[in-house]
Amino acid sequence: DFVMTQTPLSLSVTPGQPASISCKSGQSLLHSDGKTYLYWYLQKPGQPPQLLIYEVSKRFSGVPDRFSGSGSGTDFTLKISRVEAEDVGVYYCMQSTHLPPITFGQGTRLEIK
Amino acid sequence: QVQLQESGPGLVKPSGTLSLTCSVSGGSVDSYYWSWIREPAGEGLEWIGRIYSSGSTNYNPSLESRVTMSVDTSKNQVSLNLTSATTADTAVYYCARGRKRSGDYFDYWGQGALVTVSS
Numbered sequence: 001d002f003v004m005t006q007t008p009l010s011l012s013v014t015p016g017q018p019a020s021i022s023c024k025s026g027q028s029l030l031h032s033d034g035k036t037y038l039y040w041y042l043q044k045p046g047q048p049p050q051l052l053i054y055e056v057s058k059r060f061s062g063v064p065d066r067f068s069g070s071g072s073g074t075d076f077t078l079k080i081s082r083v084e085a086e087d088v089g090v091y092y093c094m095q096s097t098h099l100p101p102i103t104f105g106q107g108t109r110l111e112i113k
Numbered sequence: 114q115v116q117l118q119e120s121g122p123g124l125v126k127p128s129g130t131l132s133l134t135c136s137v138s139g140g141s142v143d144s145y146y147w148s149w150i151r152e153p154a155g156e157g158l159e160w161i162g163r164i165y166s167s168g169s170t171n172y173n174p175s176l177e178s179r180v181t182m183s184v185d186t187s188k189n190q191v192s193l194n195l196t197s198a199t200t201a202d203t204a205v206y207y208c209a210r211g212r213k214r215s216g217d218y219f220d221y222w223g224q225g226a227l228v229t230v231s232s
Contacts, residue, residue: 037216048207048222049158055216092158096217101173102148102160 002026002098006091006105014113019080021108023093028073030097037097040069040078043107044089052091053078085112115140117208117223125202125230131195133226135208142166142184146211147191148219149182151204159204163211164191198230 003026013019029036038056041049051060053069056076066081080087093105121133135147148163162172164182172180181194195202205227209219 031216033215035216037218039218041219048209048225049219050222051218051220054218060220094158094218096213096215099215099217100160100162100171101175102163102217104158104160107157 002095002101002103004093004095004103004105006093006108008108009106010109010111012111012113013080013083015085016082019083019087019110021078021091021093023071023076023078023105025074025076025095027098029076029095030073036072037095038069038071038076039094039096040067041092041094042087042089043092044086047089049092083110083112088112115210115221117210117221119206119208119223119226121226121228123227123229125198125228126232127199127230129198129230131193131198131202131206131228131230133193133206133208133228135191135193135223137189137191137210140210142186142189142191146214146217147182147184148209148211148217149193150207150209150219151202152207152225153201153204156204161193161195161206163217165214200230202228203230204228 005024040053043049057069090107096102116138143166149161179196205225207225208223210221211217
């Protein structure tokens with residue numbers, strides 16, 4: 001199966017400080033079409049998830065540039081350059097290279113110190 | 114602005130069928146993929162499956178034997194049926210709009226519907 005493993009599972013960050021979340025897949029997420037279908041979502045409290053990053057490193061419309069994604073193959077990272085209070089919630093990575101199924105990481109809970 | 118709204122019974126008896134409808138407004142179901150995703154309390158997200166506007170489907174192999182999805186383009190709705198429900202199916206169920214056949218991702222989500230499986 002296409003297991004996605006996120007670390008850490010929780011983060012406590014002082015506003016203005018950076019944060020980083022790792023996502024590792026059991027198999028390469030490089031698709032036969034040459035693209036890598038790795039996405040990042042943020043689920044704010046009481047809300048559905050919202051798309052932050054698509055295809056590893058492309059910011060979705062309206063996403064602040066303090067969010068960035070990187071990686072290739074099986075190892076991926078989401079970075080927040082300067083955490084703000086509105087960034088609290090649970091971050092999920094998701095792969096759709098090998099659908100079905102589409103699979104999510106376990107989630108990383110970010111809180112503000 | 115596209116909006117999705119899940120609706121259906123909030124309580125299902127064990128061994129019964131969980132049925133939900135996703136109503137789409139501000140846009141058409143045509144030419145998009147429509148996924149169902151669930152979130153058990155305190156757990157992560159699980160993709161249940163998706164249906165294209167033509168009616169073709171992809172299901173999560175872990176649920177495939179119990180899942181049926183359908184689309185009604187005249188009503189701009191998609192539906193989910195999950196048979197033989199157990200307490201493990203208790204979750205918030207989301208519908209979400211998908212953009213691509215390969216490398217699908219979700220740009221719009223409903224607010225979610227809580228379904229509890231209990232006698």
